[in-house]
Amino acid sequence: MRERKKLRTRNALARAALELFTRQGFEQTTVDEISEAVEVSQRTFFRYFAGKEDVAFATQQLVETHFLEALLTRPADEPPMAALRGAVAAAWDGLAQAMAEMVPIELHMRAYQMIESTPVLLAVHLRRSAELEERMAREIARREGLDVDADPRPRLAVAAFSGAIRVTGRLWGEGPDHSLDALRTLTMAYLDRIGPALVEHWRKTD
Known part of the structure; x- marks a missing residue:
């Protein structure tokens, strides 16, 4: 209690x-x-x-915590990108309720837009994002038994993953449906296209 x-x-x-x-x-x-x-x-x-800066990132911290906890519990035999995707999917289960208890989703969106339009907060946001990506890369390296400073693959995989997350977040914010279910659907669709986007030809043939 x-x-x-x-x-x-x-x-x-x-x-x-x-x-x-x-x-x-x-x-x-x-x-x-x-x-x-x-x-x-x-x-x-x-x-x-x-302080004020700390509370400004309260909802982002909530999202990050759920994701990192989910990543740490992914099966050891999962490939890196599958583990990252699986962590996102697993994090949604508890995130929706936790977010609803903290703030309405529309307030979370407005807060994110406020951060991006406030120079002092945007600088912090970029630093936090870089720190989060480094933590993710080190976890992927640990899972794969790699030296993250000698093998570029963990950081490259995380960079591709994080890029997809940023794109879907922007598109979701600009779209008509601002529900978490809509964000989840869009995110999974984009994550599923990372592999094909990197290795397949894009040009249509007659």
Whole structure:
């Protein structure tokens, strides 16, 4: 019960922060305003988040955590790309509920757009993405018994995978259906095309 209460408080702070960030701007919003919106003290805010930057990435952190946990539990005999794809599919099972408990999906989308349009947050986002890709590459290398600094394949595989994730996220955000099911369907369709896109001829023949 105590852990559930702590999670509710954290989620309430994240939701309030993202609402304020997307409505009035990241730099214009203060920690005091976020705390007041949830009727907690500033001290309570800092029990859950290191600062405004930390809470701005709350939903992204949720997605990353679910994915990395899923990747770590993939069967050892799966090829690298299959393990990455399988981790995405497995992560969806718990992600939808966890996301719904934290923020509405439309707020997650608005927050992502806010991050991309805020220079200080965009820089952090790019750094976080690079760090996440490196963690993924090192996990793939570990699974395959490779030295990630001597063999380029883990980083190349992760780069292709991450590129597909970025493309589908952008297309989903621009499309008419903003449900998680729509994102899942689009993501899987693009991941399934990575292999053929890299090795097959594209040119149509008569």
